[in-house]
Amino acid sequence: MRSIREIKNIKGKTALLRVDFNVPIKNGEVEDDFRIRAALPTIKFLIKKGAKVVLITHLGKDGTESLYPVIKRFFEISKIALEKVTFFDNVRKFLGEMENDQAFAKKLSAMGDIYVNDAFSVSHREHASVVSLPKYLPSYAGFQLEEEVKNLSHAFKNPKHPFLFILGGAKFSTKMPLIKKYLELADQVFIGGALANDFLKAKGYEVGQSLVDDTNYGISRILENEKLILPVDVIVKSQDKLINKKANEVGKDEIILDIGKETVENLAPLIKKAKLILWNGPLGKCEDGGEKSTEEILKLVSVSKAESIIGGGDTVALVSDMKMEKEFSFVSTGGGATLEFLANGTLLGIKALE
């Protein structure tokens, strides 16, 4: 990837900058502006070099959402003068974007002189503004994209040891390749969140009404791996009460909400000893009151001496809520993109810049 630092002279030229300002919106306001802040160094650099910047982003799945709250927040926090930056409309509003239509990509390219991708978190999508636009213009990687590639690569290119991988959240199918890969690369792989329910169930434990993914992904073979660590106790919701129980004592009507106290205590020394911690996905059902252990583990990781790499939309939202972003070595802006990059070592949008 060529860096924007290599651009010779862009004074007066127009840079089409693909950012990912797909941020949560609530009551017409941006709830979390982490992704917007992450793109500011690149935007400010291009402006300082005299370029005109056109920002291209999507918001939401289908392009129907207005960019207004995003634009408002962008100008509030960036303090960039209105005339320095233009926003292209929500790019998913145009059918050609998600269909990766070449005519659409060409039309986009006609708006600028160079293309910059600073949208790591959407770089796993085969969309026109991600993979095709760079074919029609001199193309570069923005600072955030470079940082994501550099930092996340530490997990699979000569990782430091002891290396602890913590994986939570749901969506078993997207995480199975990661579990397999990091059972080889890491020294311990701790599984929490809804993923752990599947493992506990495969062990023959009752998981009650907890969220499980019943597809058979060959869990039983993984269960034999000595690097695998599962919760020994859990917090369950039982008739509106939260109870800490042994993982093998969950009742038929109960729902597992979080990992238990003993599990957190068992993880603490591993976190302390680790030189590298990679973490993706919450360890409990945060939206239902199961966020405590994730918060506690975040605190433990933040004070450990390990290089700490945190990713995944929900985990990062908690980090952002707790105002702890600066306390980790690297916090990724990606959700699905981070998982795919960690599994495959590259993304379509990155390859398009090479």
Ligand code: 3PG
């Ligand atoms: C994300 O939020 O992970 C990215 O913006 C990609 O969004 P998508 O999953 O709708 O493609």
